[in-house]
Amino acid sequence: MQKSCPAEGTSTVPYSKLFLTSCLTLGVISSTLTPELYAQKKPSPPATQDLSAVDSDFRYQGEYMGTLQDDENSFYHKKVGLQIVARGNGNFDAVLYDGGLPGDGWNDEPAERAIAQLNDDIVTATVGDYQIEVAGNIASFSSLEGESLGELRKYDRRSATIGLPAPTDAVVLFDGEKNDLWKNMNVTEDGLLEQGCETVDTFGDFTLHAEFRLPYKPLGEGQDRGNSGFYLQRRYEVQVLDSFGDMLEFNHCGAIYRIKAPDLNMCLPPLSWQTYDIDFRSARFDEEGNKTENMKIRVRQNGIVIHDAVEIESKTGAGKPEGPEPLTILLQDHGNPVRYRNIWLVKGDPYEREETEEVTPAESYDDGYYRGRGRGFRNFNYGPRYPYAAEYWPYTWDYRYAPLAPPAPMYMVPNYDLPPYPYAY
Helix, strand or coil: CCCCCCCCCCCCCCHHHHHHHHHHHHHHHHHHCCHHHHHHHCCCCCCECCHHHCCHHHHCCEEEEEEEECCCCCCCEEEEEEEEEEEECCEEEEEEEECCECCEECCCCCCEEEEEEEECCEEEEEECCEEEEEECCEEEEEECCCCEEEEEEEECCECCCCCCCCCCCCEEEECCCCCCCEECCCECCCCCEECCCEECCCECCEEEEEEEECCECCCCCCCCCCCEEEEECCCEEEEECCCCCCCCCCCCCCCECCCECCCCCCCCCCCCEEEEEEEEECCEECCCCCEEECEEEEEEECCEEEEEEEEECCCCCCCCCCCCCCECCEECCCCCCCEEEEEEEEECCHHHHHHHCCCCEHHHCCCCCCECCCCCCECCCECCCCCCCHHHCCCCCECCECCCCCCHHHHHCCCCCCCCCCCCC
16 A cells, blocks of 8 residues: 655655556657667677688588497498587587488487587587597597497588579579669679569469578577578568578478478578579469468478478468469568579469479489488489479489588588498498
């Protein structure tokens, strides 16, 4: 109960009203602060697209693969994959996959994770039953008792659709030159498209190919780590984010933002060129404006299906409301330097094309090797149907060894082919 004779200098307003008034005042003040002022309060960590500007941690980050001796049977070697994720200031995540890397043999068993640290030019971690040392683009494994179990080699995986040429009936949205097909278009000196632009034309159903490169931002956290996105029809966002080595989330790279996580984390390390190949069919509406069919989408990230012709019931995030009219495509800007290249699309319902296109016989492929799609490997009996139907996707990784000495930013240069699966170790 409020006192009738408060001490000098105190308020006669009840505490509840003071609390409410102060909250409202703070609310008014905070509502007037611009996003720029908020950004000044907590600056975003540095990000770079320049290999010459990366820190010393970059040389260790990446993907490692090979075979290790099994503790229970010294004559048996099993294939494993390792991802080393830079978190800044000599700190890393070490993520170990049984069977190989995601999209290349991983058996879907939960990955083992641990914190790794850099000391004396060696990244060390204890992951499950393994002690790991990473140096010179080699990850050396030993048992907890110190017995050597084998080594993994660092690899640079490349999507099978990198540099995929546009078909003759495609709309080429970006080929390295500034054009009049985009609003707010900025092109770098080396011919790359910056985030934050939007197509002039609107599009209904289509197949889209695009290539993107995430910045190196080791101190970034969560959504502040190379954030951008493909806003299809300004309604549905396919997220772009540095989620390399992370667990699956509904707002990570490849997600239909906050609606559906990807089936597999196919995000490659930052500063690697990556691909999206998207089959998009618009939601359908009747004459009265009632929705009769949901939007349908298939997404391949780096050639691997991460959403397989799924239906999406609503817009995503800040997308525009669903409707029958076609809208534009936006490359979202969240203040992170994301770069794009080789963007083109083919108009028309991609799922109708799949039903009418003839299948190309396997004899058109002359390497004779097993090819993998999604998880694991199998022998494909048929070639692809235009435009790259999921059931007949003849996928193979393009690998390149990393050299056995720093500087690691140059690991993208040497080119030595990985032996065909199951790898001749």
